[in-house]
Amino acid sequence: MVIWLVGLPAVVIACLSCGNSGIIPENDMVKILSKIYITDGITFLPEKHTLFGRDTIAYYEPIIESYGYTTQEFDSSMKYYAYHTEKLDEIFDRVIMELSKMEEQASINPKNLEEDQNTPTDTSENLWPHKTFWNMAVDYGQNRSLGFDIPVKGLGDYTLSFEAQLFPDDSSVECRMNAFWFIADNVQRDYRDVAKVQLYPKDGVVHHYSFTFSCTDSQYTHLKGWLYDNANKNQNFNRHAVFNNIKVTYKPAPKSPVRNLKDKKPIKAFRKPIPVQQ
Numbered sequence: 001m002v003i004w005l006v007g008l009p010a011v012v013i014a015c016l017s018c019g020n021s022g023i024i025p026e027n028d029m030v031k032i033l034s035k036i037y038i039t040d041g042i043t044f045l046p047e048k049h050t051l052f053g054r055d056t057i058a059y060y061e062p063i064i065e066s067y068g069y070t071t072q073e074f075d076s077s078m079k080y081y082a083y084h085t086e087k088l089d090e091i092f093d094r095v096i097m098e099l100s101k102m103e104e105q106a107s108i109n110p111k112n113l114e115e116d117q118n119t120p121t122d123t124s125e126n127l128w129p130h131k132t133f134w135n136m137a138v139d140y141g142q143n144r145s146l147g148f149d150i151p152v153k154g155l156g157d158y159t160l161s162f163e164a165q166l167f168p169d170d171s172s173v174e175c176r177m178n179a180f181w182f183i184a185d186n187v188q189r190d191y192r193d194v195a196k197v198q199l200y201p202k203d204g205v206v207h208h209y210s211f212t213f214s215c216t217d218s219q220y221t222h223l224k225g226w227l228y229d230n231a232n233k234n235q236n237f238n239r240h241a242v243f244n245n246i247k248v249t250y251k252p253a254p255k256s257p258v259r260n261l262k263d264k265k266p267i268k269a270f271r272k273p274i275p276v277q278q
Helices: 002-006 010-015 026-040 056-066 071-083 085-108
Strands: 147-151 156-166 176-183 191-199 207-215 222-229 241-252
Touching: 026 056, 026 071, 026 085, 056 071, 071 085, 156 222, 176 207, 191 207, 222 241
Parallel strands: none
Antiparallel strands: 147 222, 156 207, 156 241, 176 191, 176 222
């Protein structure tokens, strides 16, 4: 058991001394613990877990409740399985197998893990310029608002897809995705056009998003924006948000005559964003 405990998320270790009321079946425990490992990412490492400053049970409560159980039932189950070490070892063997299987599938074909059927399948190239998993509680120092600046490859459709999971204790104000076409010219004026905005719910649930931007204007030079945009004046706030499976794909426009818009008047700066319809 000592070998297992060294690598476990802090929430699991904390639960070993809790009460025992209801017992969650082994199959569901495997699912819950697998999801905890995925959500936890690298944050269970001792030197980084101290950044959270929140109760670990509350941190994982949305995951436990999504499978129809309470945190009290999870506590009791961990205590029960801790006293039945053979069952606990079997559960974690299955968790490791499940995670290994998912990792293998992702390395062979990442599309096997995509639940958003709107993601284009005509190209496997990912234009997203950063890593595809971000835990903002840990990674915010690298990119506070998850900004991106993607050069245009040509006319056609650019699809941005990702998963966002914001927890109730995230202190961002009006947290949203904000993306738009950008025109960089010789005088470095800041042009923005065809903006899309998506506000995020703070319910601890993983939400899947997909947005398609059609590039029909040869003036556009970049697709820019932020996935973790907010209205906070002071950026020293509590961040509790996870972004995963971030992808930007490009589908070229059909080879047909396209209106050349180079001679038209410049687009007005900071055009009002178009809210995304739910």
